[in-house]
Ligand code: SF4
């Protein structure tokens with residue numbers, strides 16, 4: 649923590665909260681050094697030294713808790729409570745809490761909006777089979793999306809043989825239904841199924857992409 653940083657409005661440099669290591673007791677196990685995420689400690693000659701004492705988080709005493717030989721001590725907690733009272737930090741803390749909650753609410757709202765988008769169905773792949781012969785199926789597809797915010801894309805018609813097609817041999821078709829405005833297309837899907845049914849074709853599969 650930089651020297652001019654504040655702790656709830658109080659200059660951090662005015663708060664004497666930091667660990668003190670009794671070098672004679674320290675056995676150099678490095679637990680405090682590896683536990684502290686704020687870079688307070690360095691290991692020197694197999695002893696823990698709080699070289700960045702003012703980076704210690706006010707009120708934290710985790711390294712003291714994990715030290716197996718109780719070599720780490722902190723000032724009495726009354727010191728912090730006295731500072732809190734004298735500096736009337738509660739108003740500042742309440743404001744900070746409000747801002748934190750607003751930030752969390754914004755994050756939650758964003759996550760909910762992203763979830764809603766993820767739940768949208770904007771592309772579905774259909775596979776159908778049957779006799780396409782004289783049915784002018786493509787023309788009907790065109791009419792179905794005319795002046796609608798939907799489209800059929802990646803159309804593929806597989807006809808086994810031309811002669812077979814002339815004799816009404818079943819063919820296979822796949823296509824995808826999409827929204828031209830990235831909107832949900834679920835309301836349009838019944839029209840597609842109806843189109844398939846009306847033409848006596850078989851719906852082989854329908855998959856959300
Ligand atoms: S009390 Fe917490 S922040 Fe301070 S030195 Fe120990 S582990 Fe790091």
Ligand code: SF4
Pocket residue numbers: 669673674675676677678679680681695696711714715716717718719720
């Ligand atoms: S946890 Fe205790 S014994 Fe281990 S290095 Fe830190 S001060 Fe020393």
